[in-house]
Amino acid sequence: MSGNKILELKNINKSFGSRKIIQDLNLELDKGDILSIIGPSGAGKTTLLRMIAGLETADSGHFYHDGQEFDPTDRSKHVVGMVFQDFNLFPNLTVMDNITLAPVNVKGLSKKDAEVAAQRIIDELDLNEVVNLYPYQLSGGQKQRVAIARALEMQPAILCYDEPTSALDPELVGKVKEIFFKLKQNGITQIVITHDHQFGKEVADKILEVSKFKGEQ
Template sequence: MTGPLVNAVGVRKSFHSHEVLKGVDLSVDTGQVLCLIGPSGSGKSTMLRCINHLETISGGYLTVDGQHVGYERRGTVLREIPAREAARRRAEIGMVFQQFNLFPHLTVVENIVEAPIRVRKQKTAPARARAAELLDQVGLAHKADAYPRQLSGGQQQRVAIARALAMDPKLMLFDEPTSALDPELVGDVLAVMADLARSGMTMLVVTHEMEFARAVADEIVFMAEGRIVERGRPDDVLSRPTHERTRSFLARVSTAGRERSSPRPDIPPPAAGHRMVE
């Protein structure tokens, strides 16, 4: 593949008369970690859901690895493809939500192997072996036979990450994965995500964890009112924002004390330049 792994051009999304995304241009290169920040209602989560075709777009176009996830191009027109084909393409994109969405009647390991066996048609033994590796990776090897109700929120979210990774995705989307957690449980989940970033996984993360974004992201994108306002290296956007809307948001976040104590992995910032988008 040439070009970015994720490529969004002029993406618009409306819910009835309310336009949530207003012509968003966004690209994510293979191996890049990009964090989306901004106030509630700015369109961050909707953007993720459009990438994964959990929401249909109203305008523009969006590709992952050169393919439209839920569409095919016929001449100059994009048409939705059958649900089965859309699901097949979506299987290459892992997504972790605010809520854990684990099957309560299945054990941890059963939750992880469900999709590889049913969707990828993997044999049970290799699927369970891979699940064991992933549970060890997220620090929960000892919880393989537990049920979700026996886990803390942070443990459930780490299982959700392992479940997404079991499909060997080329892209991981995180939609505020720590927002439903008690503050003392946030650090373990962020540490798993930081390790994943170090491994070279392409990640697009919607987060309010500013110190995590500063430490892990290659680039930070600030959104407001359905548009990208500012983007650049973490230290530039968070410490030296050039747009008043960005400065106002960061000041409110700081005043509210939203930044929590969490591990700050030692990942150096990239060399990419900072730019403002009007």
């Protein structure tokens, strides 16, 4: 197994009942790669992303990180972070509390240490002015950046995005693109599914095009 690959998928299979979604998929990504997964609705893009993020289990196959096999569903490893399409922010928590909740509850950091660790990410994503606000007080673009900051706070090697531009005005898409490239420079490998093929192609180092199996409608 090659040690310089940040992520490798070997012979991944997934079905729902008799419906085959993913068959014998192989994939390799280097550190800092941006992969866009494109294809029609129902072709398995979201299922694949959720398997990489450990939110769905594969029926068979193997996942490798830095040459070592790992189980994406093992949440103690923090190899992969996820930014959801609807952001999934906690409405009763401030921006800072949303960002620091997992490090405190999962990693066992003190609130102070978690906030210190969060500050660099907050600076990078230009969130200083909103750290004490609640999600309902934020714009779509701000919510997107908070969701990214929350995922980055767990220090994942790989960050997955589900339709990161779908809720944004066109002028904000460029800002998301800037964030992608900034994270790439910081060595974060990123995987994105998007219906915006132009955005997907502009940010991607690699493109994986998935299609429905014959007989699927």
